[in-house]
Amino acid sequence: MTKRLRLFFALAIAIIVLISISLRLMGLVSAQQPIISHPLTSLTEAEISTAVAVVKKQNTLSETAAFPIIALQEPDKKEVLNFTPGKPFTRQVFLVIYERSQNKTFEGIVDLKTKTLSYWQQIPNAQPALLPLDYQLAGEVVKSHPQWQKAMEKREITDFDQVQISCWAPGILSQQEETAGNRLCRALSYYKGKRWNYYGSPIEGVLATVDLNKGKIASFVDNGVVPFSQENWDYDIQSLGKLLSPLKALTILQPQGKSFQINGNEISWQGWQFRYLIHPRDGLVLYLVNYNNGDKNRPILYRAGLSEMVVPYGDPAANWTFRNAFDVGEYSLGLLANKMELGKEIPENGVLLDAVFANSDGEPYTMPNVIGIYERDNGILWKHYELNTQRNDVRRSRELVIKMTAAIDNYDYGINWIFHQDGTLEVENELTGIVLTQGTTAEKQSDDNSYGRLIAKNIFGVNHQHFFNYRLDMDVDGQANSVMEMNVKALPINEKNPLGNAIVVEETPLATETAAVRDLDMKQSREWMIASADEKNALGMAPGYMLMPGGNSIFYPVEGAKIRQKAEFATHHLWVTKYKPSELYAGGDYPNQTKAGQGLPKYIADNESLTGEDVVLWYTMGMTHIPRPEDWPVMPTHRIGFKLMPRGFFPRNPAINLSE
Structure with missing residues (x-):
């Protein structure tokens, strides 16, 4: 290398360093910004600030x-699917802005390349999810209110600092509350004393509804007074006293390193390839889930995530009928994610x-x-x-798990996406935490309870x-898909089935959105298959993936119940819609204080065709x-949980060629 070239490269490097330092000083780039190399790269701190x-x-x-929500405005699906490294792409930010003094909600989209506001719109009658300031304000308003103070004194509580206020979204509104249109929350009271597990001491029967706009x-x-538990329900080592003898160490080691690769927000493992984001509302979301069977990357899912829960x-x-929490849309599940620890979660x-x-x-x-990725043995x-x-x-069997956990008041949830070596993708939700309790005079179970x-x-x-x-x-295997319902039936005894042992599977196309509102049927081992409309495998079958339900339940609120009308998505186990980028939430964009019929009932109102289309499955699973x-x-x-399992997607067992 000549002296002139060495001088040129040294000068170029110096200029780059100076530019980088200048940008950091101006707050436009942080010291550890990820490389934005893909349209679905997570937002950086600098992009949010911009x-x-x-x-x-x-x-x-x-x-x-x-600002209740600041998230990546997902690019057009075609742009993402057609993206190649080095190709320019759209980079935008979606924002929800709530003006408390005006009680108005706005949505905006900022183009990061032009640094312009490309979209701005007021959303009428929309209340975003509860905010940290709402919780703080509600606590202050309630504790300073004379009626609440009198109620505490009736219960011989004079030190109000010993009471914890828990703020809930208002749930089902009265006609007067709905007409007024103010931002509300319901405030519950718990006696904590010197203990931290205050959920064991609910101050039953005391309920304050707070107008968060007026601060009143x-x-x-x-x-009326109901006795609350005086016992210490803390469950740390100090309060429990004598503990069981500790188990002997069980150590999980990978001395040769991990088998998965992380490249930005893209994960590769055993033929699987996908991207992930933590959305402030949805939580852990997967994108571009593909499987490489040696010849090419074959698409399975474009986007998958928890849409809503109730x-x-x-x-x-x-004081209990309002308790119908929409934990995604009313509380922003993603923002409630908590950090995890190795050796624990x-x-x-x-x-x-x-x-x-x-x-x-x-x-x-x-x-x-807040995101955990690990391999585990599965027998x-x-x-x-x-x-x-x-x-x-x-x-x-080896599995790859990507996980997040979130604490929503008393309950803790784990969301797990599990990748199997046989091409199966599994969802497993974990429910733990503390039961929401009710104070009672009872000391023994009775028929009255x-x-x-x-x-x-x-x-x-x-x-x-x-x-x-x-x-x-x-x-x-592409965007053109169709959905089949698979029902297993036993045939009656006849000349073709003299011993009555014949079993058949009936396949019924779900051709339109209204026809695709379906429920589980254990008697028919009902499952649903999503199959390519264009491709055929070597056996002449359309390659597909089966939605395999796990444990489930029916939605018990009866016809006419207000919560049944508001959470209509939960009244059926399966819905299928034709893809529209704006249709993301089963309970609607703004479930907090919303009217009935939002979300999926609206999405299927136009009853579009589902044959050979870009389809979206909405699967509802419940636990009683x-x-x-x-x-x-x-x-x-x-x-x-549930599974997405290949059916005709592979020519044979995809895990047969694993080495010992």
């Missing part, structure tokens, strides 16, 4: 303006990754260790023992349900929880 600055520059916001109590109810409680008392061989969020002031921050993958030769062929079960002295666990809806944008003493004071994990 988007907020653009909004504030082009719109005069009040001092009380809040809108209504107050005190149904938790209806089954007590008709006035994630085994020691895992990897923990960070996520970038924005607070309600629009300020970006990085939350550490036998396949085996055959040949008796004659005593040949034993067996392969052990018909809406739940006594789980401890003066503590009642109310019967309730958890319903999750997953949005699955299927692209099985009848509390038991063993669920107290902290609940052992309950699990619920």
